[in-house]
Amino acid sequence: xxxxxxxxxxxxxxxxxxxxxxxxxxxxxxxxxxxxxxxxxxxxxxxxxxxxxxxxxxxxxxxxxxxxxxxxxxxxxxxxxxxxxxxxxxxxxxxxxxxxxxxxxxxxxxxxxxxxxxxxxxxxxxxxxxxxxxxxxxxxxxxxxxxxxxxxxxxxxxxxxxxxxxxxxxxxxxxxxxxxxxxxxxxxxxxxxxxxxxxxxxxxxxxxxxxxxxxxxxxxxxxxxxxxxxxxxxxxxxxxxxxxxxxxxxxxxxxxxxxxxxxxxxxxxxxxxxxxxxxxxxxxxxxxxxxxxxxxxxxx
Numbered sequence: 001x002x003x004x005x006x007x008x009x010x011x012x013x014x015x016x017x018x019x020x021x022x023x024x025x026x027x028x029x030x031x032x033x034x035x036x037x038x039x040x041x042x043x044x045x046x047x048x049x050x051x052x053x054x055x056x057x058x059x060x061x062x063x064x065x066x067x068x069x070x071x072x073x074x075x076x077x078x079x080x081x082x083x084x085x086x087x088x089x090x091x092x093x094x095x096x097x098x099x100x101x102x103x104x105x106x107x108x109x110x111x112x113x114x115x116x117x118x119x120x121x122x123x124x125x126x127x128x129x130x131x132x133x134x135x136x137x138x139x140x141x142x143x144x145x146x147x148x149x150x151x152x153x154x155x156x157x158x159x160x161x162x163x164x165x166x167x168x169x170x171x172x173x174x175x176x177x178x179x180x181x182x183x184x185x186x187x188x189x190x191x192x193x194x195x196x197x198x199x200x201x202x203x204x205x206x207x208x209x210x211x212x213x214x215x216x217x218x219x220x221x222x223x224x225x226x227x228x229x230x231x232x233x234x235x236x237x238x239x240x241x242x243x244x245x246x247x248x249x250x251x252x253x254x255x256x257x258x259x260x261x262x263x264x265x266x267x268x269x270x271x272x273x274x275x276x277x278x279x280x281x282x283x284x285x286x287x288x289x290x291x292x293x294x295x296x297x298x299x300x
Contacts, residue, residue, distance in 0.1 A: 003056060003218050007160040010152045013290070025155050028131065030160070035134035040108050043115050045123040045300060048137040050130025051161045053102060054156060056218020058090045060127070060266070061286035062197060066141075067125045068300045069098050070265040071295055076127035078104030090239060091127070093269040101166060109134060109236050109289035124244055130171075132163055137300055142171040146279035148219065149183025166191065173295065175288060201226035203262065204280040211262050212254035216240030216270070223264055231257045240270070247275045 006014045018260045047070070049063050071115045078089035092102045103110040107129060123138075130140060151160040168174065188194050205211065207228060215223045216236035224233050225231055232253060236242075254261045262276040263271075268281035 002235070003160075004157070006158075007054075007151045008148070012155070014154055014158045018154065021158040021192060024157065025164075029060045029207040032131065032133045034130065039134055039136050040111065041136045042138075044111075044118070044121055044123065044133055045113070045128050045138040046135065047123050047130050047139045047141070047296075047300075048126045048135075049141045049143060050169050051143050052129050052165075053144060053148060053151065053296070054158075054160045054162055054218075056150060056222075058144050058199060058222075058286075059143045060094060061112070061199065061284055062099055062143050062175055062177075062221050062288065064095055064100065065197075065288050067095070067287055068098070068294070069296075070123055070125065072125055073101040073103060073114060074122050074125045074127055075103045075107050075114070079105065089268050090266050095127075097265075100122065107132070111135065111272055116150075135181060139173075139296070140171050142168060142174045143177065143262055144174060144186070144188075145177045145219075145222075146182045146186065147179030149186030155183075156298075172299065173292070175292065193295060195289045195295070197286055197288040199212075199287075200285040202283040202285060203227060203258055204282065205262065210257060210259035212250070212257055212259040213262050214250055214267070214268055215264050217264060223282075227262065231259050235269075235275075240267075242267075242271055242275070244272060244275075246253075247272065247279075250276075 049059060050060055051057050074095055076092055078092050092104045095102045107126060111124065130133060150165055153159060155161050155164065162276060169189055171192060172265060173195060174188050175195050175197055177197045177199060187224060210229050210231045211227055212232040213224055213227055214234040215228055216238060217223065218238050220235040224230060234250060250261055263279060264282050265281045268276060271279060
């Protein structure tokens with residue numbers, strides 16, 4: 001589904017959904033307590049990179065950078081697994097393309113397997129799972145986008161938060177992805193280490209080329225704003241599975257505007273094989289403050 005427009009603003013719709021969000025939170029706490037009863041403790045340290053903001057903050061590139069630095073495997077659920085992404089999900093397919101060892105499916109089962117296969121106490125990176133009490137985390141890192149902050153500050157479905165803002169206090173550190181415009185009232189508790197990351201979108205085309213962009217991610221506006229010479233755009237729901245008809249329509253729209261089609265890498269891995277040969281994606285370079293990696297090594 002597309003990200004609800006009220007997630008970033010305290011609109012009448014958001015206030016109407018507040019009672020539902022209270023029920024959601026109560027249910028999530030019951031699940032949290034139930035899972036904690038049979039919590040799994042990994043022999044290998046678990047570095048969890050998660051969020052309390054539901055999607056769109058740019059967590060996957062952070063996971064990629066951390067796992068690459070540590071040169072260790074990633075365990076993840078593999079959301080929206082399909083044949084187009086090798087039945088592992090678009091995020092896992094992205095990480096695999098960058099040479100990382102990715103284990104998709106039930107996190108606990110994969111952790112048990114990885115603990116049996118290796119005798120050394122090297123860490124394992126867990127993508128998401130900050131709210132999963134069934135697995136004990138040794139280091140928990142939250143990721144935020146400076147431009148999104150806490151959104152409207154409400155819990156799902158009234159807002160974008162999986163947990164109340166005070167849940168940040170459970171984190172060992174926070175990585176904030178810089179944005180041209182910082183969200184008002186976005187503050188991290190002073191006792192938690194905060195590190196910053198910068199992202200840069202690199203187009204595969206010439207600067208003079210007209211571009212028609214499409215994306216099915218949490219907040220496609222972030223991607224569209226990062227491109228130059230944009231003459232058209234089309235947004236889809238997050239993790240959208242593109243059909244041949246979708247691609248043909250996009251090609252027609254781009255042709256009418258004498259533009260070249262461009263998308264994100266996360267969308268590109270979900271395209272049919274024939275479309276991947278005709279459509280290019282923009283690279284997203286992510287650079288995390290070197291002090292973070294120093295802190296991580298010391299923490300481990």
